[in-house]
Every structure is written in structure tokens, then in C-alpha cells.
Amino acid sequence: MANAYVPGLQGVVAARTRLSMVDGKNGVLVIAGFPLEEIAERATFEELVYLLWNDRLPNGRELADFRAQLAGLREIPPITRDVLEAAAERKAPAMDALRMAAGTLSLRTDGETLPEGQYRDALVAVARFPTIVAAYARLLARDGLIAPHHGLGHAANYLYMLSGTRPSDARARALDTYFNTVIDHGLNASTFAARVIVSTESDVISAVGGAIGALKGPLHGGAPGPALEMVFEIGEASNAEPFMRAKLARGERLMGFGHRIYRVRDPRADVLARAAERLFAADGDTTLYDLAREVERVALRLLDEHKPGRNLRTNVEFFTALVLQGLGIPVDQFTPTFAVSRVAGWTAHCLEQLAANRILRPESEYTGETARRWVPLEQR
Ligand code: ACO
Numbered sequence: 001m002a003n004a005y006v007p008g009l010q011g012v013v014a015a016r017t018r019l020s021m022v023d024g025k026n027g028v029l030v031i032a033g034f035p036l037e038e039i040a041e042r043a044t045f046e047e048l049v050y051l052l053w054n055d056r057l058p059n060g061r062e063l064a065d066f067r068a069q070l071a072g073l074r075e076i077p078p079i080t081r082d083v084l085e086a087a088a089e090r091k092a093p094a095m096d097a098l099r100m101a102a103g104t105l106s107l108r109t110d111g112e113t114l115p116e117g118q119y120r121d122a123l124v125a126v127a128r129f130p131t132i133v134a135a136y137a138r139l140l141a142r143d144g145l146i147a148p149h150h151g152l153g154h155a156a157n158y159l160y161m162l163s164g165t166r167p168s169d170a171r172a173r174a175l176d177t178y179f180n181t182v183i184d185h186g187l188n189a190s191t192f193a194a195r196v197i198v199s200t201e202s203d204v205i206s207a208v209g210g211a212i213g214a215l216k217g218p219l220h221g222g223a224p225g226p227a228l229e230m231v232f233e234i235g236e237a238s239n240a241e242p243f244m245r246a247k248l249a250r251g252e253r254l255m256g257f258g259h260r261i262y263r264v265r266d267p268r269a270d271v272l273a274r275a276a277e278r279l280f281a282a283d284g285d286t287t288l289y290d291l292a293r294e295v296e297r298v299a300l301r302l303l304d305e306h307k308p309g310r311n312l313r314t315n316v317e318f319f320t321a322l323v324l325q326g327l328g329i330p331v332d333q334f335t336p337t338f339a340v341s342r343v344a345g346w347t348a349h350c351l352e353q354l355a356a357n358r359i360l361r362p363e364s365e366y367t368g369e370t371a372r373r374w375v376p377l378e379q380r
Helices: 045-054 060-072 078-089 094-106 118-140 154-163 169-181 189-199 204-216 224-234 237-249 267-283 287-306 316-326 331-355
Strands: 020-023 028-031
Touching: 028 045, 028 267, 045 060, 045 154, 045 169, 045 331, 060 118, 060 154, 078 094, 078 118, 094 118, 094 204, 094 331, 118 154, 118 204, 118 331, 154 169, 154 331, 169 267, 169 316, 169 331, 189 204, 189 331, 204 331, 224 237, 224 287, 224 316, 224 331, 237 287, 267 287, 267 316, 287 316, 316 331
Parallel strands: none
Antiparallel strands: 020 028
8 A cells, every 4th residue: 555645744754864863842953963952052053064064173283284175175166156147137036146166166267176976066065155145146236256364264255245344253253153054954844855856867966056956945945034134114113012913913923932942942943043143243233133932922922822732933044034134134145145055054965965876866645636537629
């Protein structure tokens, strides 16, 4: 007998991984053996990329080599720039521009000495995503492009390429914390898409392209922009309740709340709430942070009324919005910035899938008729 159809594949275990464990019942996230809280605020992003790809933290020399290798690959070649310029002329959404530009990463650049293969693709994708996203943000704003700064870490260099100024250590730390927090998260939709693609023994760049497409959707990576817009639209604390009540009454969802897996508070939300608090305090103006905390408090109460017993809680996107806003990243670059981190998770999953591969090929339940009769064209 055929297996039962499972809507949304909820509860279906489709991969084995050592990369991350999501315990939705207890609100725990483990990244390659480390509880998120243990590493998110301590590690640099490069250390976590190394951890995911090698299953251990690098020592000092290994980290220096790895950082130099990534930094040496940051520059985007002319063909990638051409694609971004064409996309900017047509004002393409940033995730579409990222997808198109990421496709060019299959092409080897002049003088490239990396051996061809899946690891080369993973390195190039992680190294160049920040350059692509920052370049596109500046092209859209009609600002001149800023070449990568090889002396800066991955997070600091991203902020530098976006703004043209060297970020403070506190700002670079906030972005490292954000990148570390969203680097990997079990078999989420984009990671699953990447694993499906690479399981056909396709290549990592193709898998990354599919994953970008999956991440673009508002039910996955597209939520922080709308979450922030909601906080801005609410404007002041007294408006939070009527605004969100009306939204729920119209059958709309409150962006930044609810999660497929977490039935308690998303542990990433706590890490990012702390990062946002520090960031806004360092800038000396906590108005937006305070308003967001009030919006969160009211939203949780209203969601409890709206779906009693469902325990809809704050997800990662709500505080992502605050951290990225605090860092001066434009709202339309929020989801691409998520991709700048998650591409490390996608590529790690691709390498893991390929190391013990079996093509991912589930089944469908046919719901149509089975004995239709052919009707000639002239009789239809
Ligand atoms: N606001 C209002 N109602 C909600 C919300 C919300 N944020 N989240 C869930 N619900 C409702 C659903 O409409 C559903 O109602 P129904 O039973 O009448 O159809 C009920 O609560 C149960 O929904 P779930 O089964 O928990 O939702 P599902 O697992 O299908 O979806 C999802 C999870 C997509 C994240 C959903 O909570 C949502 O749309 N949230 C808002 C968007 C968002 O913040 N997305 C980012 C997620 S984090 C990430 O992807 C990195």
C-alpha cells in the first residue's frame, strides 16, 4: 500500500545531518555540536563556515589560511557585474538579481587556480555572495561600486562594501552574530531544495540557485522586510493593538511570528534580540528597539487569542529586521543578506549530501481520473 500523503512534508525525516539540530519542542538549536548560544556571539562567521565544512573549529593557523582564501576570492568578475548592471537597469528584485548573478559563479575566472569541483563552488559562492549583494544594493541606489577590502573579516567587509566606511567593531560583531545565528537550520525549505538538486549529482552552483529561489518567498526568508514595515506602520506603542487586531481580523498573518518547527520561542530570536539591544544602545537611540519590544509583547498576546493553544511565538525574522535596520542595511537587501549567511549552510548540506548520496525522489498521490477517453479535436 502507498504511504500516506503528508501535507507540507511536516514531520517527514528526509535527510541525516551533522550540521544542525532543531528541537522545536524545547526551543533548542545546535550547530555542528554547539548550542547556538555557545557560539553565536563568540565566533566569527568564517569560523562557523569552517566548522560546518570540516566538522571542527579551525586552529589559529587554519583560520588565518581560510580567511585569506575566502578574502582572495571576493572580487566579482566582469560577467557577474554585467548581470547585476542589467538587473539594476530593469530594477529587478534583489533576490532575482542574486539568483542571476550566482549563476555566473559556475564560470571560472581568469587565473583561477582552485581545482574544479563541489568544494571550489562552495568556496566561491560563500566568498562572492557578499560582494554580489553589496554591489547590487549600490547599483540600485546609483552609487559607485566599492571593491572588497581584503584586510577586513567577512562581516566587516560586507558592511564596508555596502556603505563605503569601515564599520566599528561593535557593528561588525553584530553582523557576525546575525550571520552565525542564521547559518544553518535543519532541513528548511531552501536547504531541502539545495539537497534535492545536488542529490541528482548536479553541481553546487545549481543547488545554490534553487535555494535562492526557495528563500525568496515570504513564508521563508522574505519575512523580515514586512516585519519591519509593520513596526514602522504601527509607529507608536498605543497603535500596536488596534493595528494588529485589524490585521488578524482581515485574515492576514503577523510577519515575524509563528514557525513550522518551533512550538516555543525560536532560540535565534533571543540571540538576535540581545544583539539588537546592544546595537541600538551603542548608537544611543533605543526608540525603535523599545517600540519593537512592545509590538512583540502585544502580538504574542493577540496571537494567543487568535489561535489558542497553538503557541505562536516570535521567530528569527522579527529581530533580524531590527539588527539589519540598526546596521543600516536597506530593507530590500534583508533577504539577500540572509542568503549571504545561509549559503554556507546550503553548501555544507550539498557536500554532506554528496558524501553519502541517494537521489531524493519522493512520491506523489495521484488525485485525477484514470480512464478518460480520447476525444478527437473536432469534437471538443
Ligand atoms: N499570524 C497569524 N496567524 C498565523 C501566523 C501568524 N504569523 N502563523 C500561523 N498562523 C495561523 C495559521 O494561519 C494557521 O491558521 P489556520 O489553522 O486557521 O489555517 C495556524 O496559525 C497554524 O499555522 P501553522 O501550522 O503554525 O503554520 P505553518 O507551519 O503552516 O506555517 C509559517 C509556518 C509559514 C512560518 C507561519 O507561521 C507564517 O506564515 N508566519 C508569518 C511569516 C513569517 O514570519 N515567516 C518567517 C518564518 S522563519 C523562517 O523561515 C526563517
